[in-house]
Amino acid sequence: MIGVLDLQGDVVEHIDHLERLGITAVRVKEPSDFEHLAGLIIPGGESTCLFRLLNIFGIREIILREFQRGLKLWGTCAGAILLAGKIIGEPPCLSLIDIEVQKNAFGSQLDSFTAEVAVPRVAPKPIPLTFIRAPKITRVGRDVDVLLRQSDYIAAAESHNVLVTVFHPELTPSLVFHRYFALKCGLKPSMDEESSVIDPTWNSRSWTRYARL
Ligand code: GLN
Secondary structure, eight states: OEEEEOSSSSHHHHHHHHHHTTOOEEEEOSGGGGTTOSEEEEOSSOHHHHHHHHHHTTHHHHHHHHHHTTOEEEEETHHHHHHEEEETTBOOSSOOEEEEEETTTTOSGGGOEEEEEOOTTTOSSOEEEEESSOOEEEEEOTTOEEEEEOSSSEEEEEOSSEEEESSOGGGSSOOHHHHHHHHHTTOOOSSOHHHHSOOTTOOTTGGGGGGOO
């Protein structure tokens, strides 16, 4: 079972991607929601807001404790900022992976963009990536592997227990990063690598089914 931190940001989009892979996904808001989790996704959103909410609800300490017990973590965009050991110009939040990040490194919201890029360790073909007011990973430590390096920055990296991506796989039709994280958590996705490259049944409004009453 994989949890998605449900304090702020794009939660339902991650849950939708996990369920398409046959992975049980739950929203995580309270300490008791951490029971039986193999992994936790910290979604994109607004890192300053998430930083405050993590402290207000006492979730920061629980993530640190569960990480010591083997919980795997994946941070997308703002989530990657929260997991970083160093945030340029600000104190770190969780500091669980030895990377340095520069917030809003591409400019304003209007400088957001999409691209199609090969990430050989994760997918057999190029995949669509969506960057929204993303940070850049500007340095990684010795125990961190780079999954995607671009001209002057790193966009995806991982250590043994932590995955970080500065883009948003949950906002694209590709399920490969969710599959990769599920495997890292020791879970068995129901879809093979080839079919998870693009899910043709996904569209940008797929997540709205979670709003049905
Ligand atoms: N720029 C945002 C921040 O600093 C992150 C944006 C995102 O998660 N898409 O928190």
